[in-house]
Amino acid sequence: xxxxxxxxxxxxxxxxxxxxxxxxxxxxxxxxxxxxxxxxxxxxxxxxxxxxxxxxxxxxxxxxxxxxxxxxxxxxxxxxxxxxxxxxxxxxxxxxxxxxxxxxxxxxxxxxxxxxxxxxxxxxxxxxxxxxxxxxxxxxxxxxxxxxxxxxxxxxxxxxxxxxxxxxxxxxxxxxxxxxxxxxxxxxxxxxxxxxxxxxxxxxxxxxxxxxxxxxxxxxxxxxxxxxxxxxxxxxx
Ligand code: MN3
Numbered sequence: 001x002x003x004x005x006x007x008x009x010x011x012x013x014x015x016x017x018x019x020x021x022x023x024x025x026x027x028x029x030x031x032x033x034x035x036x037x038x039x040x041x042x043x044x045x046x047x048x049x050x051x052x053x054x055x056x057x058x059x060x061x062x063x064x065x066x067x068x069x070x071x072x073x074x075x076x077x078x079x080x081x082x083x084x085x086x087x088x089x090x091x092x093x094x095x096x097x098x099x100x101x102x103x104x105x106x107x108x109x110x111x112x113x114x115x116x117x118x119x120x121x122x123x124x125x126x127x128x129x130x131x132x133x134x135x136x137x138x139x140x141x142x143x144x145x146x147x148x149x150x151x152x153x154x155x156x157x158x159x160x161x162x163x164x165x166x167x168x169x170x171x172x173x174x175x176x177x178x179x180x181x182x183x184x185x186x187x188x189x190x191x192x193x194x195x196x197x198x199x200x201x202x203x204x205x206x207x208x209x210x211x212x213x214x215x216x217x218x219x220x221x222x223x224x225x226x227x228x229x230x231x232x233x234x235x236x237x
Pocket of ligand 1: 202
């Protein structure tokens, strides 16, 4: 139900003028529960230079991420999924639910991506995450090479992920467009993402033009392993 419908129904059902401000307040509180918002970055748009330039960060965060978020909020209303978590939405979205799929993915993917960047990043993982990365990929260097190669190989727009899979192992997965490894009705390989890199041209083209490989090298300089460790800790306890 959108605001206009609410106003119409309120009028028809004879809510008195005196009660209306209270009803509207309640409606707004309910509406806020189901509204996804773009988290603030926590640093300025120029803070990741020279690795990611100011204009790319500004447009990517304030236009692209905001755009996905606004369209997700509309899609949630259209599908009557108010109050559901983004994780629930992605796990249940169908291939044919184009608006929810693209914008739900766009919201989740960008939320994770921007939260993983920092001008003062932890340069490498430690503890259980490091141990499992080394166990699954041989070494940190081997993991980074494999991840970068996967990201370089994405044809067109998409994402490369480090996921925790159902076997309790870490795995590298790529998805097209704004698809996400949580979308079990959409993607072939599933898992819970703990790290994701955006390889859409809007993520790097202003500064790197066609040289995606240079952006992939720069990404490691601003990736905060503390964030990745926190995602992993939530899963492994
Ligand atoms: Mn993007």
